[in-house]
Amino acid sequence: MYFCMLFGMFASVKAVATDSVTIVLRNHLFIPAQVEVPAGKKVRLIIDNQDDTAEEFDSFDLNREKVLFPKRKSVIYIGPLSVGEYRFFGEFSPNTAQGVVIAKESSDAAQ
Amino acid sequence: MLLNSVIISINQFLPLALLWVLLHHSDFGQSGEKLPFLQTLITCALACAVFLGFADTISQWFDYKGLEMLKILFLLGIYGSVIAVFCSARRVYKQIAIVLASVMYLSHFVMYVSSYWQLDTKQGIMIGTILGLGICLSFCTLLFFTLSWFKAHGATAIVLALLSAHSASKVANAIDLAAQIDILPSSETVFDLRFWLDEYGITGRLLKALLGYEATPSYANLVAFTSALMIAAVVIIWRMRLDEQKVVKGGEHGL
Numbered sequence: 188m189y190f191c192m193l194f195g196m197f198a199s200v201k202a203v204a205t206d207s208v209t210i211v212l213r214n215h216l217f218i219p220a221q222v223e224v225p226a227g228k229k230v231r232l233i234i235d236n237q238d239d240t241a242e243e244f245d246s247f248d249l250n251r252e253k254v255l256f257p258k259r260k261s262v263i264y265i266g267p268l269s270v271g272e273y274r275f276f277g278e279f280s281p282n283t284a285q286g287v288v289i290a291k292e293s294s295d296a297a298q
Numbered sequence: 299m300l301l302n303s304v305i306i307s308i309n310q311f312l313p314l315a316l317l318w319v320l321l322h323h324s325d326f327g328q329s330g331e332k333l334p335f336l337q338t339l340i341t342c343a344l345a346c347a348v349f350l351g352f353a354d355t356i357s358q359w360f361d362y363k364g365l366e367m368l369k370i371l372f373l374l375g376i377y378g379s380v381i382a383v384f385c386s387a388r389r390v391y392k393q394i395a396i397v398l399a400s401v402m403y404l405s406h407f408v409m410y411v412s413s414y415w416q417l418d419t420k421q422g423i424m425i426g427t428i429l430g431l432g433i434c435l436s437f438c439t440l441l442f443f444t445l446s447w448f449k450a451h452g453a454t455a456i457v458l459a460l461l462s463a464h465s466a467s468k469v470a471n472a473i474d475l476a477a478q479i480d481i482l483p484s485s486e487t488v489f490d491l492r493f494w495l496d497e498y499g500i501t502g503r504l505l506k507a508l509l510g511y512e513a514t515p516s517y518a519n520l521v522a523f524t525s526a527l528m529i530a531a532v533v534i535i536w537r538m539r540l541d542e543q544k545v546v547k548g549g550e551h552g553l
Contacts, residue, residue: 229484240413243406247497250474250516254365254409256354262362264480269487278309279410281302 207231212242212255215280226270226290232263242284246275249288266290299419303410303426308433310407312507314399315438317376320461321392323445324383333392341393342400349401350408363479370481372398373472377526380465384458384533437504455534460508462530467510469526470519477518485517 208230211218215238224230236242236255244253244263255261255277265273268290277284322333357365379395382388411423448456476482491513495502505511512519 229480231480241409242413243410248492248514250512250514250519251478253478254353254357254406256357257413259354259357260362261357263478264484266484267486278306279302279414281305 207233209233209235210286212236212238212277212284214238215240215242215277215283217275217277217284217286220286221289222286223289223291224266224268225293227267228293229264229266230268232265234261234263236261240279242280243278244275245278246273246288248273249275251275252278299414299422300426300429303423304430304433306407306410307427307430309503309507310403310410311431311434312437312504314396314403315434316441316464316508317399318396319438319442319445320457320464321380321383321395322442323449323457324380324392324461325387333389333396338393338396341397342404345397345401346405346408349405353405353409363481366475366479367481369402370472370475372402373468373475376402376468377465377472380461381530381533384530384537458534459531462527462534463509466523466526466530467506470510470512470515470523473518473522474516477516482518485519487514488517488520490514 206225206228208222208224210222210232212234222232234244234253234255236257236259239257241257242255244251244255244261246252249265249268251263251265253261253263265288268288270290270292273288273290275286275288318333353365356368360367375398376395379391379398382391383395411427415423445457445460448454473482477484494513495505495511496513497503497506497511502511502513510523515523
């Protein structure tokens with residue numbers, strides 16, 4: 188009952204998802220490594236892992252963590268974000284798989 | 299690869315080891331039953347193997363939201379099991395919590411090893427894992443004896459408070475996962491403590507694993523953590539009073 192109340196409390200103010208951005212993971216690199224999104228809006232990140240190995244999308248700044256299975260697509264919702272930079276990385280290949288989400292005012296964001 | 303293996307093994311083994319230590323010390327008085335090590339270990343290994351066999355397929359269900367949905371259930375299951383431990387201290391609830399946590403965390407580690415285990419990397423992975431396990435073991439040993447000291451000096455409440463905070467962080471984590479797949483909306487960040495202590499450093503990681511520390515918690519995350527903590531506190535107080543009443547009744551019968 189507690190869990191239903193908890194989920195119901197926040198689900199009642201659920202907003203509609205808007206933009207989608209696709210990121211490809213190839214040779215342990217996020218392409219593009221820099222993603223610009225509109226501030227104040229929810230964004231759907233589609234991550235296409237084209238490598239033969241699993242990876243874990245991790246971001247302390249965005250509070251997101253997801254296993255990316257090889258040759259599979261994954262979806263993560265982020266935002267609405269305040270203007271600023273939010274780092275993300277691949278936990279299994281942190282030296283190469285790095286990226287940043289840049290939240291800009293809507294008119295400045297080029298997706 | 300070596301350093302990466304150290305970090306990943308710490309990240310994945312530490313939450314499980316911490317939960318085990320906290321549950322070991324969670325008994326009220328002498329009522330608790332200890333976890334059978336080998337039996338729990340075998341159950342964890344079997345559960346991980348089954349999960350890994352289907353995780354790839356499950357991740358594609360419900361518009362790529364399947365894995366998060368399952369993990370939300372696991373996290374809430376861990377919290378529920380800890381609450382059940384507070385209520386009855388039965389061994390089965392401790393085992394459920396440990397098995398669910400092992401599926402959550404160990405499966406990630408197995409995925410990492412199976413993906414990167416090659417001739418030129420296996421030495422780095424092996425040494426890194428041993429080092430990571432050593433660090434986990436050292437920290438958990440320190441925690442184990444610290445908690446034993448607290449219990450010996452009548453400060454069981456501190457042990458239970460730690461376990462409550464640890465389990466409440468699972469609920470907060472479940473809320474973040476729900477926001478990640480758009481079941482719940484992402485709420486705004488309440489405060490930003492990254493200038494003081496971020497989660498990239500060792501202290502931040504330890505606090506995150508032990509108490510669910512978040513440098514930038516969302517409103518939903520904070521509400522979930524606080525409410526889960528309050529429920530755990532209410533259950534602990536109720537159980538302590540129940541035990542006190544039993545002791546009083548026992549004393550009266552003795553007279």
